Amino acid sequence: MQNLTLALDAMGGDFGPQVSVPAAMQALRQNPFLKIILVGDQTKISPLTSSFQDISARYEIIHTDEIVTMSDRPAHALRNRKKSSMRLAIELVRDKKADACLSGGNTGALMAMSKVLLKTLPGVDRPALIGRLPTVADKPVYVLDLGANVSCDSEALFQFAVMGSVVSEVVDKTVSPSVSLLNVGIEEIKGNDQVQQAGLLLQQSPQVNYRGFIEGNEIYSGNSDVIVCDGFVGNITLKTSEGIAKFLIEDLKSQITQNWFAKTLSKLLGTKIQSVLSQMNPDQYNGASLVGLRGIVVKSHGNADENAFLNAINLAITEAQRQLPELICERLESILLDIQAE
């Protein structure tokens, strides 16, 4: 396996180094080809690495005590957080010192900094946050945008459709991925102006296998390979899904452990129930990528625990191994040339 270096914003996320550093150490143990640069407050990071001396050759700490807070506006972060752990991690990718970077911090700031420091791919105006979600059909669905762009015009939605299609193609080898627009109904008359205009643009583009509108209850059906929406809708939809899954998992657990009889039975039934519920456990699907950039930036949930954060690290590794930006760039270029030539 080729060596890979990951730049980690160790301070991002609700729990900061308490979660990011142990997850990084786990990732190093699991992947002998991996190197991690931990960016953040050395006094907080170092104590958490002390019992990992045996792998100390594969991690280093770049110290900074500046951070991007969750309430920083993107423009403010861009201007005033020049030594922040988030920015330094992205700069390591820009300067080719890391193959990918990862943060659990402020999404808006991550998006703004990545766009300015790494630049977008040719033909892409705005990067999007793309996530890979489970479906009933045992194949994933890509959903974008998950929150990087809270308002999107039809042109942005169109570009997201092209990017999502390319990601599904290059990551999952899906042939002609089916693309749907998330809307309040499947009839042509439904929806707001942006979605209706985006639908018309997609209908006129044979390069995208556009299947029309899709409603919320179809997201997890597996009938689409790619689902496109603006970041406001995408973020709320994803978080709602997580809320429900967590509620069901917790409630069911508490119910079946309430008495010894149910407890005994549930142990016997346990693996079945667990396997169903874990399909919907958001922790297992942690990590969304900013797509459309000239570099790999992965966003972990702010409230990820160690395991969830590790999943995000693994996503960054996979993308770096597959050289996702290069593949996307190639496919995008040919699609966009096709569209321009029409």
Added chain:
Amino acid sequence: MQNLTLALDAMGGDFGPQVSVPAAMQALRQNPFLKIILVGDQTKISPLTSSFQDISARYEIIHTDEIVTMSDRPAHALRNRKKSSMRLAIELVRDKKADACLSGGNTGALMAMSKVLLKTLPGVDRPALIGRLPTVADKPVYVLDLGANVSCDSEALFQFAVMGSVVSEVVDKTVSPSVSLLNVGIEEIKGNDQVQQAGLLLQQSPQVNYRGFIEGNEIYSGNSDVIVCDGFVGNITLKTSEGIAKFLIEDLKSQITQNWFAKTLSKLLGTKIQSVLSQMNPDQYNGASLVGLRGIVVKSHGNADENAFLNAINLAITEAQRQLPELICERLESILLDIQAE
């Protein structure tokens, strides 16, 4: 119990009279004070009532063979469906021949026709579709708008907050209901312009117990009594929730019936599991109301089955019994006068 008359658009919904008529017959059997006017195609409705001769004094059929289709644009339906089952049912409420009406048809058309025929309450520019959803906390949450208004400015969101607050107050006797705005983050900087502006308006209004932004994963937490969003976001959020709940219920059922051992055990555990899952079963919460009108209009899910449709009928009955529009009008007037007086 005081007699009540319900006007039913028997043709609305994916299954038309096949679902609406049997549900109506059940409702009549359960509620001796109830009268139902079935509006729609007599040739399709009559055969479905033939085994209910014993209650024939309490239903009548108003025949029309015109319907509003799911692909009719609201303006088109308003101009060209003047004899449609949906319109005639609303007219029965306008003409005081029915206390409430119910349809499972085209939401946009229902909204447009209701607004024109029934008019909005003083101080209300646009009616909203409000739904009552279950939460982990064993108390409901009201969410609006669920799809009547696909684009909303901050003023509309503000009015929805006032209306939702009044509904929670008058229906559930909640004292000073807490109101939140659905957003992509809880920090003040988060969200699009409409949501940010609406947040500022609400902060300046002591008449509403405004608690700030809320994220998707908190919808079902029970931490808010009222959650406000535009109809695009609300519709997709609700349908996504339904999709997940149905997926989990079906998947779990299929898993625990796959072999005899699991099957036997699951029967013993069954009631527990069922009780948890049924909390999230959308059929049990079918029916959303158009609020802000001078009359009661309830919308059933298009794909409701007989039981779900019956739940929507029961919702219409409850609202009529409590004289919801009058109560809302009263509270709204006092709040709006308060606001204007400032």
